[in-house]
Amino acid sequence: MCKHKPDDAERKKWQNPDIILPEIGVKPGTKFIDAGCGRGYFALPAARLTGPTGWVWGFDSNPEAILSLSRRATTEGLNNLELAVGRAEELVVCQKCADIVFYGVVLHDFTEPLKALANAQKMLKDGGRLVNLDWKKERMLYGPSFEKRFDARQASEIIRSAGFTIENVDENGLYHYIITAKP
Numbered sequence: 001m002c003k004h005k006p007d008d009a010e011r012k013k014w015q016n017p018d019i020i021l022p023e024i025g026v027k028p029g030t031k032f033i034d035a036g037c038g039r040g041y042f043a044l045p046a047a048r049l050t051g052p053t054g055w056v057w058g059f060d061s062n063p064e065a066i067l068s069l070s071r072r073a074t075t076e077g078l079n080n081l082e083l084a085v086g087r088a089e090e091l092v093v094c095q096k097c098a099d100i101v102f103y104g105v106v107l108h109d110f111t112e113p114l115k116a117l118a119n120a121q122k123m124l125k126d127g128g129r130l131v132n133l134d135w136k137k138e139r140m141l142y143g144p145s146f147e148k149r150f151d152a153r154q155a156s157e158i159i160r161s162a163g164f165t166i167e168n169v170d171e172n173g174l175y176h177y178i179i180t181a182k183p
Contacts, residue, residue, distance in 0.1 A: 014173050017045040024131045029053040033098045033123055035088040036060055036106030040069035047081040057093045059084040088116035098123045103132045108150050117162035121183050130164055132179040133172060140175060152177040
């Protein structure tokens, strides 16, 4: 369980989606899937970036989070955001449709990460990429318990074992690493 739950303004100081998303290739026209999107911390900025020629699919197992995200998207007039309630281990929103399948600090939460990754494979276009942004395995004020976290090496091994080729592993600020991979 998270020791300290930061609000979005605090979180943005050390995990800014307006910087991270363009760095991973989100731009106008991108087809982006946010698996485990929660209340839309990454999905909303991605929908703004992809614009009317792109789209974002966001899904999460928490119906309340999806409802909250839906309301926020409607308020902003974002018509390129599709939402669903479901688990990454069970849900395939489309076949070979996405440029990017994004896991924003959720891979460690999946009960069956290999199943979730197999579904990501199904959703990625040829040439598409998986992007996993997750917590470093260090003790800190934020994030899940130390025991629950994967370090970048562990996450890379899981992603490789699901049939992906790791392209890059980088630190992303003080608390996170980011892994990009291709099927």
